[in-house]
Amino acid sequence: MSHWAGLLSAAAKVNLLLLLVSVVFSWPSQSDRVPEFALTKIEESDTKGDSGKEPVTEDDADPEDLEVFYPTRQWQTIRPGQAVPAGSHVRLNLQTGEREAKLPDSEHGKSEATDERRRKRLGKVDVDSNSFTSQELKKALAKMKESEKAERKAHEEEVRKKFRPIEQLKEEFEKLNVKMETDYEIMVKLISKFNSSTSTLEEKVAALYDLEYYVHQVDNAKDFLSMGGLRLVIEGLNSSEAALKEHTAFVLGAALSSNPKVQIEAIEGGALQKLLVILATEQPLPVKKKALFALSSMLRHFPYAQQQFLKLGGLQVLRSLFRQKGTEPLHVRVVTLLYDLMVEKMVLEDSQHGDHTQEKIQQYQQVRLVPAVLEQDWCVVVSNLLAVPEHDTREKVLKTVAVLMAFCRERFRGDPALGSTLGLLRSEYEELAAQEQREGDKDGYFRELLGSINTIIQELR
Structure with a gap:
């Protein structure tokens, strides 16, 4: 020690003394050193005070007596009596002798826009959501509930302005004798x-x-x-x-x-x-x-x-x-x-x-x-309607011809116009039914009409 005392100035002696004191107090955390002789540690590891007794935790202390420290991405000084959120990085500044804290380095990659959205969502508290204490969360939730109640009350007032109470409507209807x-x-x-x-x-x-x-x-x-x-x-x-x-x-x-x-x-x-x-x-x-x-x-x-x-x-x-x-x-x-x-x-x-x-x-x-x-002679009247162009009309006429077949068969056979019309209809609906089948409709409308025509032609032979 005498050799070092001879070489150092008075100011250097003071700095050396501060260094030794800091080493004594932070000896369990020597592995957490960072450049500039700053000692860094996780706050949860500090489970006992200087007296060797269990310190009073934030949950045990009265919430009103605790002043919460809100860490940022920069080192800030921790004032006496402030409660540091769990998970924060803490160090002892060897130049000033004061404790400092900031957010963990792993959070550096998060965008400012995300932080801003989180702060707005959690009552504008400028702290990462993972570093909240139970008391802070309770306060934030209370603020959110108060905000929701205020919004709901405003919405109800707006609805009341647009609609009249049922009692008022009943009175007005009674005045108008409406029933x-x-x-x-x-x-x-x-x-x-x-x-x-x-x-x-x-x-x-x-x-x-x-x-x-x-x-x-x-x-x-x-x-x-x-x-x-x-x-x-x-x-x-x-x-x-x-x-x-x-x-x-x-x-x-x-x-x-x-x-x-x-x-x-x-x-x-x-x-x-x-x-x-x-x-x-x-x-x-x-x-x-x-x-x-x-x-x-x-x-x-x-x-x-x-x-x-x-x-x-x-x-x-x-x-x-x-x-x-x-x-x-x-x-x-x-x-x-x-x-x-x-x-x-x-x-x-x-x-x-x-x-x-x-x-x-x-x-x-x-x-x-x-x-x-x-x-x-309704037999001829009905059969003549097969010449109309509408498919729906033809369908109804074909059904009627089929019903009349038992009574009008000879009359139908003697009508050359009916035979010619049935032949034309069969050619037309064969083509339409084939088109239906190509389109994947095997039991389509035109196939059904074609079946009715073929049945009538068969019975007239």
Whole structure:
């Protein structure tokens, strides 16, 4: 020591003394030395104080008594009483004798943008999320909850401004005498408007238009009957106004659909005769379309009405439509009606389901539809429709021809035009079916039509 004392100045002696003191206090951490004689250690390793007793941890101390040290990427001095976050790097500065700390070197690679997002997400605390103490986390979470409550309260206030309370709405509705109306009440008002002498033509048509929507339902149609609405629309079929005829027939057809009770009341009220008059006389096409719709609704699944239809010459009336100009759109509708009536009877006769069905069969046996079809030469009328270009129409006509085959076979065989038409159709649908198959549709629409054509050709040989 005397040799070193002779060579060093007074200032050097002081520095040497500080060095020795630092070595004594940091002897367990000599392996953590860094340049400039700075001693670095992990704070968790410092488990005992100078007195040899267990130090008071941050969890044991009162959180209000601890001042948290927030490390950065630069060395900062640790003031007495400050709690250093776990995982921080700590060193003793030999020049000043003060302890310093900073974030671990492994964090240097993280971007400032990431740090900024983390600080914003965690209540703007300028500390890495991995270095939080439990008290800091609790404080940060408390701030977040307070912020969420404030945002939720602001949102609720905004919603309250846009919408009025239900109690206020009820009061306003009561002042306006607004209430929900039932279908029955609505139909009563519509019938009253249609029947009122003060209503204009436009108002009556509008009332009928709305009525058609309601009477589609079976229960509403029955109510419509009980309140006298059916009688009014049947009378409206005699109107001199084409618009009223059209819409009364539309309402009548909607009420008749699949509703036996209304069907019985309608035929007893003379609706069948009035509809046949419209179809037999000169009327605008929209009027005849709606009249044919109402007639179809009356006849389907109602053998008594079908009997009366034949007795009144209804089949001749439909046949006459094929001789009238401008009625072409009705032709396929008529053929479809005939097809449905014939199939309906055939299906019922083939079924065996008890006494109720036997009674129905007896009723249908009195409907002499097929003889009337043959007498009026419907075989030719139907087959001629195969020349139309629409595939949908051809499909319906082919089905009707197949049903009539048992009765019209000889008539079909004697019709050279039918044979030529079937040959052209087969060539056309062979090509279309082949195209379907190339596209991966083995059981397509055109293949089905081709099958129907081939079956008819085979039966005519």
